[in-house]
Amino acid sequence: xxxPQSVRIVDVTPRDGLQDADGALTSEQKIRLCKALYDxxxxxxxxxxxxxxxxxxxxxxxxxxxxxxxxxxxxIALVPNEKGFDRALxxxxxxxxxxxxxxxxxxxxxxxxxxxDSLQQFRRIAERNDTGGSAAGxxxxxxxxxxxISCAFGxxxxxxxxxxxxxxxxxxQLVETGAVELGLADTVGVGTPQVVYETLCRVKARxxxxxxxxxxxxxxxxxxxxxxxxxxxxxxxxxxxxxxxLGGCPxxxxxxxxxxTEKVVCWMHRMGIETGIDEEGLAQTRTWxxxxxxASVARA
Amino acid sequence: xxxPQSVRIVDVTPRDGLQDADGALTSEQKIRLCKALYDxxxxxxxxxxxxxxxxxxxxxxxxxxxxxxxxxxxxIALVPNEKGFDRALxxxxxxxxxxxxxxxxxxxxxxxxxxxDSLQQFRRIAERNDTGGSAAGxxxxxxxxxxxISCAFGxxxxxxxxxxxxxxxxxxQLVETGAVELGLADTVGVGTPQVVYETLCRVKARxxxxxxxxxxxxxxxxxxxxxxxxxxxxxxxxxxxxxxxLGGCPxxxxxxxxxxTEKVVCWMHRMGIETGIDEEGLAQTRTWxxxxxxASVARA
Numbered sequence: 001x002x003x004p005q006s007v008r009i010v011d012v013t014p015r016d017g018l019q020d021a022d023g024a025l026t027s028e029q030k031i032r033l034c035k036a037l038y039d040x041x042x043x044x045x046x047x048x049x050x051x052x053x054x055x056x057x058x059x060x061x062x063x064x065x066x067x068x069x070x071x072x073x074x075x076i077a078l079v080p081n082e083k084g085f086d087r088a089l090x091x092x093x094x095x096x097x098x099x100x101x102x103x104x105x106x107x108x109x110x111x112x113x114x115x116x117d118s119l120q121q122f123r124r125i126a127e128r129n130d131t132g133g134s135a136a137g138x139x140x141x142x143x144x145x146x147x148x149i150s151c152a153f154g155x156x157x158x159x160x161x162x163x164x165x166x167x168x169x170x171x172x173q174l175v176e177t178g179a180v181e182l183g184l185a186d187t188v189g190v191g192t193p194q195v196v197y198e199t200l201c202r203v204k205a206r207x208x209x210x211x212x213x214x215x216x217x218x219x220x221x222x223x224x225x226x227x228x229x230x231x232x233x234x235x236x237x238x239x240x241x242x243x244x245x246l247g248g249c250p251x252x253x254x255x256x257x258x259x260x261t262e263k264v265v266c267w268m269h270r271m272g273i274e275t276g277i278d279e280e281g282l283a284q285t286r287t288w289x290x291x292x293x294x295a296s297v298a299r300a
Numbered sequence: 301x302x303x304p305q306s307v308r309i310v311d312v313t314p315r316d317g318l319q320d321a322d323g324a325l326t327s328e329q330k331i332r333l334c335k336a337l338y339d340x341x342x343x344x345x346x347x348x349x350x351x352x353x354x355x356x357x358x359x360x361x362x363x364x365x366x367x368x369x370x371x372x373x374x375x376i377a378l379v380p381n382e383k384g385f386d387r388a389l390x391x392x393x394x395x396x397x398x399x400x401x402x403x404x405x406x407x408x409x410x411x412x413x414x415x416x417d418s419l420q421q422f423r424r425i426a427e428r429n430d431t432g433g434s435a436a437g438x439x440x441x442x443x444x445x446x447x448x449i450s451c452a453f454g455x456x457x458x459x460x461x462x463x464x465x466x467x468x469x470x471x472x473q474l475v476e477t478g479a480v481e482l483g484l485a486d487t488v489g490v491g492t493p494q495v496v497y498e499t500l501c502r503v504k505a506r507x508x509x510x511x512x513x514x515x516x517x518x519x520x521x522x523x524x525x526x527x528x529x530x531x532x533x534x535x536x537x538x539x540x541x542x543x544x545x546l547g548g549c550p551x552x553x554x555x556x557x558x559x560x561t562e563k564v565v566c567w568m569h570r571m572g573i574e575t576g577i578d579e580e581g582l583a584q585t586r587t588w589x590x591x592x593x594x595a596s597v598a599r600a
Binding site: 001003192193194197198201221222223224225226228229230232233267270271272 | 301303492493494497498501521522523524525526528529530532533567570571572
């Protein structure tokens with residue numbers, strides 16, 4: 001068993017954490033949040049999502065936020081389609097997370113197109129990224145392409161079953177198309193150590209050792225540490241988390257929050273696994289963030 | 301990876317949970333506690349310890365408790381030496397846990413003899429158990445011999461290091477001598493998933509598949525679920541826990557409580573692993589127990 005000496009935490013508070021929160025931050029506050037996360041030692045932050053303001057109004061300032069953080073590293077933006085990719089590319093983000101879903105029903109709710117269409121869009125994105133061009137033809141350089149599979153460990157809908165082999169199929173297609181990092185998300189928060197381990201091992205075997213797998217957990221049943229342990233044992237060393245356990249997909253009924261960044265960092269440190277992150281810096285940022293959200297609710 | 305369908309919970313509240321508690325139960329209350337645990341579906345309860353009343357006065361009624369529970373199954377008693385074994389045998393318990401320590405300093409504090417002497421006593425106990433006789437020659441039948449190693453994952457003393465190979469050596473001697481079940485205890489509560497997994501695998505490889513390994517966790521750093529997950533992945537399916545997270549060795553400075561029975565049962569059920577235990581029955585027993593302990597403190 002090869003345990004890691006260190007792991008990479010990708011904080012997704014500014015994107016997943018805020019997209020469905022009670023209260024809203026101003027663009028300036030979002031930028032401040034991201035900078036505080038980088039200052040606390042988080043190396044990768046999912047800073048925003050280039051999604052339709054019609055569906056996720058809280059992300060309508062994606063350009064403002066991303067442009068302001070152009071000099072930070074690593075900035076990641078979620079994109080659900082080609083249009084989102086173009087918008088992201090224009091702002092100079094370092095990486096984009098292209099998201100599809102292992103649940104056909106969630107795929108339709110969240111992406112508003114079937115999986116095959118999403119994968120087709122990802123192929124066009126990857127081609128354009130390879131040639132360094134945007135749709136408009138302007139050369140704005142390459143971004144790191146991340147592929148992510150929502151609902152990889154369970155469906156939000158009781159009449160749907162997620163089959164690990166299907167998740168592995170999607171993973172393989174994303175990687176063959178050009179994803180250099182592969183996220184598996186427990187969007188519904190129903191993962192157990194068994195399912196997490198089996199799915200991660202199966203996906204890892206399919207996509208090979210060269211493609212880092214990222215685990216994105218929501219925590220409905222407080223099995224987070226068990227899932228993290230199982231993931232470490234499956235060789236996964238990148239975890240997506242959010243401050244205060246905020247977050248949840250707006251298109252999942254009763255969606256549980258993300259796994260809490262502070263908890264995960266604390267667990268890792270107690271296990272003797274380095275994160276490069278300052279726990280005190282995280283705590284201060286969380287306090288400030290929750291205060292800001294509360295103040296926004298009070299104003300509204 | 302073979303995940304278990306079910307696990308066995310050995311509740312050690314009446315022994316480890318009470319030995320260092322604030323407040324004391326009467327013998328009648330201890331008996332009621334044990335019966336309530338069996339009623340809730342716990343199949344094995346460590347009902348008492350046959351230790352010197354001088355060192356652990358709260359266990360001075362071991363005979364009363366054990367005799368009253370003679371018809372319950374499975375009753376387990378901890379014994380630190382031959383004298384304790386003889387006392388246990390006379391009461392008709394189903395199993396005894398003979399305890400040694402992987403920490404030489406803790407061995408001396410807790411058992412008041414070096415490891416070699418403890419192991420010598422265990423050999424004599426095993427011989428007598430084989431021939432079905434007590435020291436006095438009366439035929440009181442066999443008991444199930446359990447061997448247990450305290451401090452298997454860390455020492456209470458900063459100038460001592462616990463080496464997994466040493467733990468495996470002791471385990472092998474206990475099993476060769478006659479232990480049919482082998483407990484590894486994180487007496488200090490410093491285990492991490494890495495250390496727990498590596499130690500369990502090493503011990504398992506040494507003692508073979510035929511001897512069930514029992515994990516007894518204390519939880520200083522709230523890594524319990526991670527340690528449990530690592531243990532399940534190492535093939536361990538028996539766990540010792542205590543209600544309310546009570547307990548701790550009187551001879552370990554600032555000893556943390558046991559892993560909480562309710563928590564562990566809840567985790568297992570959420571993972572889809574059966575325990576045969578009724579969560580509501582546990583909760584009622586815990587409420588009653590904590591009330592009884594508080595009342596005892598108030599009286600004192």
